[in-house]
Amino acid sequence: MSPKIAEVIEADTASFVAQCYELYELPPLGALVKTGDIYGIVCHAETAGMEPGRKPIARGRDEASEAAVYESSPQLLKLLRSEFTASAVGYQDGNKIYQYLPPQPARIHGFIYLCQPDEVKEFSKNFGFLNILINAALTAPTEELIAAALRQMSGVQEDSHAFLVAAGKELANLLSNDFIKLKNILGRLKIK
């Protein structure tokens, strides 16, 4: 199992927010993560100051490089934090993975792990999560998120082309009345 990367700090039925242990150590957009038995797809991430009312200020005027800014102000690493939101797309019950919303939301302080290729492969045998993502209320554009998630998943497949075609066909059925959206997603699926 991979090392934990974050901890749940806010959770509801459809999503959970997590704070990373290390600043900027965020999972990529569209990555599959897991906390407890719940699977989520990273749909939003942000880095900001700890206190909502206190904005970071520009510090690099006299520094030679970006890294030097952090070196001369080591407290920054403690004052800033990286957070991401994952959309809940499924859960595990026994050995089976169900791509439905979980019966219970994630637990606060639950550890979050990045899913390994085997797990991603197992999860992506089914495309039920696409419908959850299409209907989720997201900050990032849905098209971008779905395309990012599928690109990520296709990377671990033996035949990534066949995987993308199958996913595309599923999307074509789901978006049968919204061709423009479908076209935008398909246009973003190409890796090369």
Next chain:
Amino acid sequence: MTDKLGIVTTASLEKGVDVRLDAPVSVEDMVVGRYVTIEGQKRRFFGMITDVRLGVTDERLAVSPPDVNDPFIAEVLSGTSTFGQIHVTPMLTIGGDAKSMLEGPQPVKTIPAHFCAVNLATEDDIERVFGKEDPQRFNIGNPLDMETKLCLNLEEFVKRSNGIFGKSGTGKTFLTRILLIGILQKSKAVNLIFDMHNEYGWQGTSEGGPPVKGLKQLFQSKVAVFTLDEENSRRRGVSTDFVVKIGYDEIEPEDIVLLRQTLNLTEPAVEAVYQLRRRFGKSWLQNVLDIEGGEDTKELLDSMSIHESSFQNLKRGLATIRRLPFIQPHAPVDAVKNILDHLDKGINVVLEFGRYRDITAYVLVANMLARRIYSQYQSRTEKAMAESVAPPNPLVITIEEAHKFLNPEVSSQTIFGTIAREMRKYNVSLLVIDQRPSGIDSEVMSQMGTKITCLLDNERDIDSVLAGVSGKNELKSVLARLAPKQQALIFGHAVPMPVAFQPREYGSAKSYKDFTSAGKSSASTGTGKDIEKLWE
């Protein structure tokens, strides 16, 4: 390999079934006229593809098409957002339980449920519907794009009058030859063929190819060639069995009525014929031709109240008939008796017209002979019924240019109109060959049992052929899209459902062998084998 095409999406008994094609099935492989099965929940349906369409789920797809050069996008969209559709007209159904399996295919009275699977018909399906080649069934060709043999029950076929239609050059003659061979081999019926263009008896022509064998060359012992023009037959190297001559006294007023248009006779002139017949009896024609102008004639005509000009008009017309060399004052042998003798022995008769291909000769001879043969058949059948003895062999009379005999003006007067209407009561039926079916009386058309039609493109012709057939509009699209050659649509009494087919090959050495051997194996089983044994 599965032949699944797609699933039923909408259906109506009246309008047919819409099928959405599965993604791997190319819409370009679907051709109108192909035969499919629908696996319903309780029964199977048999139907024919009658339309092919493209569908999109979102109208915007058609307005702003995607980049089809991208193979990925094309692959994703095909079968999902863009898909093929076929329209199937269900024709027959077969129930799932044992009882209905035994009953065989029934006309369709219901429709399949939603999302039933649609498959291409297999050889077994075709066989189940049309039957296997057996002593009654004759292979006439293959359904379009299939290897399966399409068999026609000829016992049933000859029970009704039938028609073969199609534009000139679409293969009517070849199709007719095949059917005649079928009737000759697989049914009890005998053929009488009025062969206007000398195509059926000895040998026929094929467009751009060597001559093809006729019936006599293939079935020496079962076919007799009669000719009206001995000299022409001899020149073509045809061995004829009998030379037909017609006596003046054999021509009846009804024959003249039929020729009114071709002989350019007026209405009163035709009326006069009846009066002259009453006056002079059987030898009326000879008498009329002998009448010279003069006072006596005038008196004679006045006594019958025939106008002089009508008489002259009639005389001119009759002179045309007299010029036909096979018409003689007295026929040496009775042609009708001779034909009947052959038919009784089960020998098929082809009457060649030689050089006399003009319509006057054809209409006159065909009508005259057929009328007398028919009346013989009528009295013999009636006698057979009364004395419960075997009726004469069923007779199939083949006529070409049928619209000349069966057009609405004359069909009530010609014997062919009567045969077509009264049908099989007297064991005589017609095989009508024509290129202008719209010229045939609609009443006669409606009485035809089985119709086989090659390509037709005139709207009126198509309408008249398909009149009264269920699913007419769908069949129309099939008919209009037949290939210009060697494809035909058959529907009616002898087939359980309409089917587009490609007639079997005729003209190669192998095809001749197939035709002749098929007859041996089924018609006279045993004999052939016995002969072979003798030579071992």
